[in-house]
Amino acid sequence: MGAPLRLHCTCYKKTITMPDTENTALKEIFNERRFRDMALDVKAVYPPFDTRRFLKISLAGLDELTLMQRLRRMTQALHATLPADYRQALEILRALAPRMGNGFATLVLPDYVGQYGQDDFDISMDALKFFTAFGTSEFAVREFLRKDLKRALVIMTTWSRDDSDAVRRLASEGSRPRLPWSFRLDAILADPSLAAPILENLRSDTSLYVRKSVANHLNDVTKSHPDWVLDRLATWPIENAHTAWIAKRALRSLIKAGNGRALAVIGAGGMPDVKLSKFAVTPRQVALGERVTLSFDLASKCPESQRLVIDYRMHYVKKSGVTAAKVFKLKELTLDGGQKVAIERTQNIRDFTTRVHYAGRHDVEILVNGVCLAKGYFDLSC
Template identity: 65%
Template sequence: MSDTAAPALKHIFDPARLRHIAAETAAVYPRFDSKEFLKLALKDLDDLSLMQRLRRTTECLHATLPADYPKAIAILRKLAPRINSGFVTLVLPDYVGLYGRDDFDTSMEALKFFTAFGSSEFAIREFIRQDPARTLAVMKTWAKDESEHVRRLASEGSRPRLPWSFRLDTLMADPELAAPILEALKADSALYVRKSVANHLNDITKLHPEWVLKRLKSWPLDNPHTAWIARHALRTLIKQGDKQALGVIGAGKKAAVSISDFSVAPKKLKLGERLALSFTLQSTSRQSQRLVVDYAIHYVKKAGSSSAKVFKLKELTLAAGDSVALSRSQVVRDFTTRVHHAGRHEVDIMVNGERLASGFFELLKP
């Protein structure tokens, strides 16, 4: 896992939490050396980031639990329901990923068990990287498990580009390897699972868009669960105006519409102020239309050029001759992934992938 979280989150692993872990571990394993655990865990804690603190906790448990791996896992299984934070339970599968790679069967059962308390999505990737065929074979059975947590693990853990984790080169090169998992979950009843399947497929669109489009076209899109997955799986391609992707969700035809009263306000604003967009969308067709309405802001870069960022606005079915007023507002502020620069920012309205209106605002210098 990489460390891209906000610094404040590191306090999830504060001294009080570490003392809680020590006390609960001692409750299920009386021989546990709480004093040694805390001595190791609290050393230079202030200097550690969130993910460093998580890993430190894992290492300190390993230093103070039995050296015998199955015995340590048995203790951690008793500990899992006693930990008072879902995020903190990530320490348990992290232990498996770090120390259990030579005991495959014990580790698979442990990860399956731990995922219901937080998630084993990061740790399972260590095993996929080490032995993809054997690990994916187990995960295919998880895709049919009664627990939605286990089913989600099958999809989320095998995502090619899982955030906060390393990329799985094998699956990035050949998405067919995890296809049986996605097939088993294509109409899952749990939204928790469907979100993972959609994100998994969206990962794949960035390298193998044709593979995803072909698979989705073969799925029963009249099933509302499957249709939901398809819409969210294709979000990146839809923002790019990909006609095949738009066609899958029923919006592949050129939109017969006009746009009036397009407003971008205020025309000049400072960082931290709110930008408001509004316009009227009028049908010029004699038939109802499925429409995907997006807007793009062309953010000015430091060197003066610009780069467009597409935002979702509305998906709708517009009846023949009807019109609809649409609006959206957002605060213009810096993020860790985007720093704003002063200058003229173009704003486009796109319907079914085509630009139909343009405006602009000027971001003033601080």
């Protein structure tokens, strides 16, 4: 282990202002100032730290690096300047964590563990559990799932019973088969039951933070194993409000797709006994940057009340000229027997980083419990 470390552990939390993503590139989370602040923070808890070498490594070609590349650069620079002994370096990072607040930059701490601690499995998993309270270890823990899935899942199942909601969430979020910004966990994609003990422990969790993660985990699974999720939910206590919340959010993709079993779980199964009238898409001619409004009346045709999930499906014109459909949530309601309601929704037609519009006819459909009851369109000019 080498000589004992002398660490200065005066702990305080520093507010980290996240950038305005519309005006500042996300990668500026890791700008030169962030690296210089990190150097000072490490120096404060570990006085022998070579700040000059750290900054030389960190800042070389920084402008050309993406957000995640900058994160990894910081990790690599720490590895090059902290003690070579992994456990000594980890002790320093543990002392550093409370000084960093709870911003995105704290991901460097678990990233260090994920990149350099895989040969010290149990110590590293415990470190990830510690670091997740300061940000999240959901990405780094996947390195350990990939290295030894069974061993990691055993540990993460114990996390799912932890007193900390951050640790419980890590158990669910870290084992998501399709976690955004990370690689897929092919074994769990093929067999979602591998992570089932974690989900079972969290199925009625009192923390919204945890419930969102459980629902997102299950939604991931619905994309390849919808019946597995539906069968699992059929055994859960849906009468529990927390469980019902998870189920509804977990099934959102299937509900949008009109899956009858998923709709039945939220009480909206079966063919809707309604009449849709006066459907209008206005204006018919729309320029980029303007708004389009959908409006219609919906009337019950039966004496009983009905639980209805109302969505609309927009067929966007792509650059190639073909169209791609996207379903948007519109409204959920209980329609009493003989009741009639007027529904209206306005949508801005403008470009986003995730969607670029192209001129042409855009078809629009109204879906009630997954069934298309009306069609219209507008012509977009760009």
